[in-house]
Amino acid sequence: MTRPEIPVGGPVSGWWAYLEERTCREVDADVLRDRRLSAVRSMWEALRPLGVGLYEAERVVHARYEALGDRVQRTPPDPLDLSSLAARAAVLPGCVAAVEALWDGDTVHDWFVLLVAVLDAPDGEGHLATVYHRPDGAPPGGAAAKAGQALASHLGVPFYFASPDIPDDDAPRWRTAQRLAEGP
Numbered sequence: 001m002t003r004p005e006i007p008v009g010g011p012v013s014g015w016w017a018y019l020e021e022r023t024c025r026e027v028d029a030d031v032l033r034d035r036r037l038s039a040v041r042s043m044w045e046a047l048r049p050l051g052v053g054l055y056e057a058e059r060v061v062h063a064r065y066e067a068l069g070d071r072v073q074r075t076p077p078d079p080l081d082l083s084s085l086a087a088r089a090a091v092l093p094g095c096v097a098a099v100e101a102l103w104d105g106d107t108v109h110d111w112f113v114l115l116v117a118v119l120d121a122p123d124g125e126g127h128l129a130t131v132y133h134r135p136d137g138a139p140p141g142g143a144a145a146k147a148g149q150a151l152a153s154h155l156g157v158p159f160y161f162a163s164p165d166i167p168d169d170d171a172p173r174w175r176t177a178q179r180l181a182e183g184p
């Protein structure tokens with residue numbers, strides 16, 4: 001098979017023509033169910049032999065989201081209201097010592113904030129919500145801070161967000177800050 005030319009500056013959907021029908025159905029099914037990562041994986045695996053990188057595969061999936069428009073069953077954002085977060089915290093296997101917000105990111109969602117309950121016993125943490133940037137909503141840092149502070153106040157525990165305004169996935173975590181504050 002001859003290697004096709006990579007369309008420079010052309011429409012991203014031009015790669016769609018190189019896919020087998022089965023792959024097109026698979027990708028569209030994932031897009032319609034708002035399973036972006038699975039769609040990107042299928043797209044990348046199909047186009048990788050043609051020399052197409054992950055970024056380009058993501059752009060093709062994004063074009064499929066645009067093409068399918070209102071038919072996409074968008075996954076609703078995690079609820080950030082106090083009663084939903086308190087209910088999630090209540091079923092965790094342990095005592096909540098703090099509520100923490102921390103930045104994370106990936107190539108699909110860019111930067112987002114994880115809201116977690118830091119557990120005292122057993123030692124660990126429980127996921128409460130993931131706050132993505134939404135074009136029609138508050139920035140993820142502000143929304144996560146507001147929800148996290150409300151939950152922490154409700155539970156009577158500290159709230160910790162090392163870098164609320166600037167995405168930083170290397171910012172110190174609550175346990176690290178506690179150990180530093182306690183000293184040697």
